[in-house]
Amino acid sequence: MSNLQLEITEALKTLQSKIDTKNDLSSLDMELLLLTALIEEES
Amino acid sequence: MDKKIKICVIQLTRIGDILQTYVAAKQLRSENSNIELTLITRRKFSTQLRFLLKEAFEHIIEFETKDFLDKSNINLREALVNTHNFIHDIKKNDYDLIVNLSFNKSSSYLTTLIANKLKMGLYRNEKAQLGINDKWSQFVYSNVMESSNCPINIIDIFKGILGAKETFATDFKTPKNKVITIHPFASHKRKMWDSSKWTNLIEKILQSDKEIEINLVGAPNETSKAKEIIDAPTLKIFNKRILNVVGKNSVEDTFNMLSESHLFIGHDSMVSHLAGILRMPSVVLSLGTVKPHETTPYNDRVINLSPKIKCFPCQLETSCELMPCHKSLNISTVMSVVSLYLNDKEISTKNLLQLSSPLELDSVRITKASFDVGGLALSEVTDNLTNTTDSFKSFYRLIWNYYFRDIEVNCDIPKVSADTEKMLVHHLEGTKHLFEIYSHGFQFCNQILDESEKDSPSVPIIHERVEKLNEIDSLVSTTKNAFPQLAPLADFFFVHKANAIGDNIIEITNSNLLAFHEATNLTAIINDLLTKTVGPQVNQNERIKEA
Numbered sequence: 001m002s003n004l005q006l007e008i009t010e011a012l013k014t015l016q017s018k019i020d021t022k023n024d025l026s027s028l029d030m031e032l033l034l035l036t037a038l039i040e041e042e043s
Numbered sequence: 044m045d046k047k048i049k050i051c052v053i054q055l056t057r058i059g060d061i062l063q064t065y066v067a068a069k070q071l072r073s074e075n076s077n078i079e080l081t082l083i084t085r086r087k088f089s090t091q092l093r094f095l096l097k098e099a100f101e102h103i104i105e106f107e108t109k110d111f112l113d114k115s116n117i118n119l120r121e122a123l124v125n126t127h128n129f130i131h132d133i134k135k136n137d138y139d140l141i142v143n144l145s146f147n148k149s150s151s152y153l154t155t156l157i158a159n160k161l162k163m164g165l166y167r168n169e170k171a172q173l174g175i176n177d178k179w180s181q182f183v184y185s186n187v188m189e190s191s192n193c194p195i196n197i198i199d200i201f202k203g204i205l206g207a208k209e210t211f212a213t214d215f216k217t218p219k220n221k222v223i224t225i226h227p228f229a230s231h232k233r234k235m236w237d238s239s240k241w242t243n244l245i246e247k248i249l250q251s252d253k254e255i256e257i258n259l260v261g262a263p264n265e266t267s268k269a270k271e272i273i274d275a276p277t278l279k280i281f282n283k284r285i286l287n288v289v290g291k292n293s294v295e296d297t298f299n300m301l302s303e304s305h306l307f308i309g310h311d312s313m314v315s316h317l318a319g320i321l322r323m324p325s326v327v328l329s330l331g332t333v334k335p336h337e338t339t340p341y342n343d344r345v346i347n348l349s350p351k352i353k354c355f356p357c358q359l360e361t362s363c364e365l366m367p368c369h370k371s372l373n374i375s376t377v378m379s380v381v382s383l384y385l386n387d388k389e390i391s392t393k394n395l396l397q398l399s400s401p402l403e404l405d406s407v408r409i410t411k412a413s414f415d416v417g418g419l420a421l422s423e424v425t426d427n428l429t430n431t432t433d434s435f436k437s438f439y440r441l442i443w444n445y446y447f448r449d450i451e452v453n454c455d456i457p458k459v460s461a462d463t464e465k466m467l468v469h470h471l472e473g474t475k476h477l478f479e480i481y482s483h484g485f486q487f488c489n490q491i492l493d494e495s496e497k498d499s500p501s502v503p504i505i506h507e508r509v510e511k512l513n514e515i516d517s518l519v520s521t522t523k524n525a526f527p528q529l530a531p532l533a534d535f536f537f538v539h540k541a542n543a544i545g546d547n548i549i550e551i552t553n554s555n556l557l558a559f560h561e562a563t564n565l566t567a568i569i570n571d572l573l574t575k576t577v578g579p580q581v582n583q584n585e586r587i588k589e590a
Contacts, residue, residue, distance in 0.1 A: 001290070007119035024169040027156060031126045033171060034152035038108040041055075041149055 008036055047079040051138040052100075052205075053164070057230075058088045059338075062316040064144050065092070066477060068342055069099040069200035070211055079135065083153070087228040087471065095320070104133065114494055133157045144201055146183055163204055175542050177205040179447060185534040191356045192432060192531060194440035199418030203447055210414045212343065216324040217305055221385075223248065224318075226309035227272060227447050228265045233357070234330030235310045238271035240374055242278055243244050244308075246273040247378045249281045252385065258304065260297045260314060262291035308377075315340045316560040322563060326380055330368050332359050335410065336436060341419055345412040346380055346390060351405070356428065371406040375399045380409065392425045417444040417452035429457035431466040435528045438572045442532075442565050456575050466528075467577050473526025474570035477533070480522065481562040484515040488556035495549050505548070510519040512555070516540075536562045 015029055025033075054064040061084055068080055079101050082089070086105035089096060096103055134157055143154040143164030151165040151173060158166065163177045167185070175181045183200060189191045202208075203590065225245065229235040249255055259269055263461025269289035272278075278285065291566040292300065298317050301307060307318035307325040312332045318325045329335045329349040335358050339347050349355065350371035358365060362385040379398035383390050390411065395404055412420040417440060423429075429437075434457040441454040491508045494500050516537065536558055543554035 004117060004119060004122065009069060019170055022170070025171055027130075028123070028127070029173070030152055030156050030167065031123055031130060033167070034130075034149060034156060035111060035122060035126045037147075037149035037152055038111070041110045041147065 007038070008032075012036065045077055047077050048075075048140070049079050049081070049136065049138045050140045050142060051081045051133075053143040053145055053150050053158070054139065055083070055150045055153070056088075056147060058092065058313045059230075059316055060315065061088055061092055061096070062320070063198050063201060063341070064365075065095055065099050066198050066320065067205050067207055069142075070202055070207040070209065071205045072099055073211055074207055074209060081138070083133070084155055084270065085265060094298070096293045114410045129151075129158045134159065142205060143180075144204065146180075146188060148302070167316070173588075175538070176544070177204060178539065181538045182443065182447070182535055182541060185538040186531050189339065190531060190534070191358075192439070192528075193337045194436040195332065195337070195417070195443060196339065196341060196419040197337050202418070210418055213320075213322045215302075215344070216381050217324060218303055220303075220305055221252065221255045222304045223255060223306045223308060224259060224260055224304040226260050226307070226312060226314035227269060228261050229312045229330075229333075231312040231331065231359070233359075233363065234312075234333055234414060234489075235330065235374075236328070236369060238268055239275070240369070241272045242275040244374050244377060244381075245285070246277050246281070247374070248381060249278075249284055251378075251382060255284065255385075257285045258300055259285060259287045259289055260300060263290040264515060266290035296550070306381070308381065309342075311415050318342065319345070323478060324384065326377070328372060328377065328382065329356075329541045330364070330372060331363075332357060334354055335520065336421055339412060339419070339421060341580065343412050343414045343419070346384070346424075347410045347412065347421060348377055348380060349408045349410075350407045373399075373403050373406060375403045375482075376407045379404075390424050395425070414451050416451055417448075420452070428460045428463065430459075431463050431528060433457070434459060434463065434467060434576060435470075435531075437441055438569055439531055441572070442568050445568070446561065446565060454572070456572075459576060464577050467573050470526050470528050471573045471577065473522060474566050474573060476526075478563055478570065479530055480515055480518045481536075481559050481566060485556060485559035485563060487511045487515070488552050488559060491552045492556065509548075529569075532562070532565060564589065 011032055014033065018025065052064060052068060054061050070474055072078065072080060081102040081104060082096060082100040083104045087448060089103065090104055093103065098545055106129065111122050111129065113125065137159060139160055141158040143150045143166065146165055151167050154162055154164060154166040164180045166174050168174050175184055179200060204374060213511050227235065227241040245257060248430050249257065259273065261269055266289050269287055273285055286294050302321055307315065307323055308328065309315050311329050315325060315327050319342035322344055324344045324465050325340060325342060327339060327345055327347050329347060335347050339345055349570060350368035352368050352371045355368045376399050379395050382398060383394055388394050390409065404425065409424045411424050412413050413420050413422065437454050437457060441452055444450050444452045487491055487508045491505055494504050500503040520535050523530045540555050540558050543551045545551035545554050
């Protein structure tokens with residue numbers, strides 16, 4: 001797994017805890033989710 | 044001069060979807076001079092289509108994921124800065140409306156990030172949960188993505204989402220030559236005949252008339268398959284009459300080649316959609332996962348042939364090694380259709396039976412496309428009895444057009460066999476159950492609203508009615524499992540209610556009240572159509588009594 005993928009995995013974990021604690025996501029969070037989805041769809 | 048309405052269309056999926064988006068967008072633009080259209084798309088799919096896309100879109104924003112990962116050892120922060128800059132640049136355009144026609148994950152986030160005002164199609168709420176505001180997109184989510192029973196062409200759905208109303212048919216002048224352009228490939232092996240079948244068909248076509256010439260077209264990754272077809276010993280003597288340009292032509296070259304051909308033959312693929320844009324005579328073979336009613340090229344000069352076999356169309360996830368649908372769609376029947384077309388004869392059961400055996404003919408569904416007020420319609424050219432699924436398909440085409448577009452399409456009462464009649468009678472009972480369940484839903488919503496209007500509303504009563512509404516969903520699900528042809532209706536209203544508009548319980552209940560009212564109406568129409576189809580022998584108790 002590349003460093004970028006490791007960083008994304010960690011960032012998504014943090015994001016998930018934010019969702020679990022019912023906090024609203026910011027546009028920066030959405031940008032992370034967009035980037036992750038684009039990478040997923042490429043593979 | 045009035046300021047133009049800026050609409051941004053997102054289409055991040057494949058080349059065929061971009062072509063379908065183009066047709067719908069072009070229609071929208073021809074009906075509205077005060078709009079400015081932008082398309083956001085993936086460069087690898089759209090670059091070759093620019094010659095067409097520029098007719099519909101003033102601006103095309105192309106990107107690739109690798110644009111955000113512009114160096115090999117990039118870290119997350121840098122990739123996110125690139126992503127942010129991309130979004131920031133798009134947002135500067137301040138679109139009045141974002142229309143997401145892609146129905147995939149990335150497009151839902153992109154829609155959310157760039158929408159300042161109105162948005163249609165998939166998006167995410169502030170908890171990253173999926174949301175869909177408009178009914179047409181809810182229909183795609185509930186009836187197109189997982190189902191094989193959608194009776195409406197995807198271009199008509201895209202037109203519905205965009206708000207285009209008419210169907211513009213170009214006036215293709217069929218050249219007087221005898222050139223046939225063939226694209227014998229598709230995106231998956233399940234969707235296309237093997238090489239030997241194509242060799243055989245091409246041989247038969249060339250034998251039938253010595254003036255016929257064939258163009259073989261396709262993409263660079265299809266060159267080895269093309270070689271397999273034309274290097275077959277049986278085609279050696281016809282080499283001078285076959286022009287193989289597979290892998291050599293651009294999409295625009297292929298488009299121009301089609302425009303100079305008398306007929307197109309191929310599978311449901313990007314090239315068949317190019318032929319559809321030209322509105323040229325086409326014979327399209329649908330196999331495997333292809334859903335003819337949904338994706339047949341938007342062209343009223345198409346004859347579609349598909350296998351008449353229970354597992355067709357299949358799901359990609361279902362394993363299939365033998366591909367029985369390929370055998371069912373036999374060469375003889377395809378050749379018969381091509382032959383009748385080339386000899387300017389009507390494609391009818393009587394004429395087909397002079398060229399193919401009843402057994403061969405009986406394993407193929409042959410449908411002819413036409414345009415009506417509902418858009419593209421497929422009707423069988425052979426005099427077959429309609430099965431249960433196809434009976435429901437015509438009912439659904441009627442009710443969805445009535446519901447979404449307020450138009451009435453013609454629906455002939457299907458002629459059915461005794462076995463099909465039994466299935467329809469069974470589903471007639473299902474419509475009665477569904478009608479009662481939705482009517483209860485309507486009543487519970489009314490009771491919540493009545494209670495909430497009181498000076499001192501009882502929270503326990505409201506809570507109890509909300510619980511009842513949850514039971515309604517569960518009962519609908521049970522009914523759907525027992526009467527599977529009612530799934531399209533049940534699934535749509537499940538998604539529609541899940542996306543109820545409102546910020547509080549009263550607004551949401553009002554929205555659900557309307558949804559239950561609409562659901563009961565549509566269920567009653569299906570009940571009525573079923574009653575008419577199965578005839579007067581049906582027990583009158585199965586009919587839904589008018590309220």
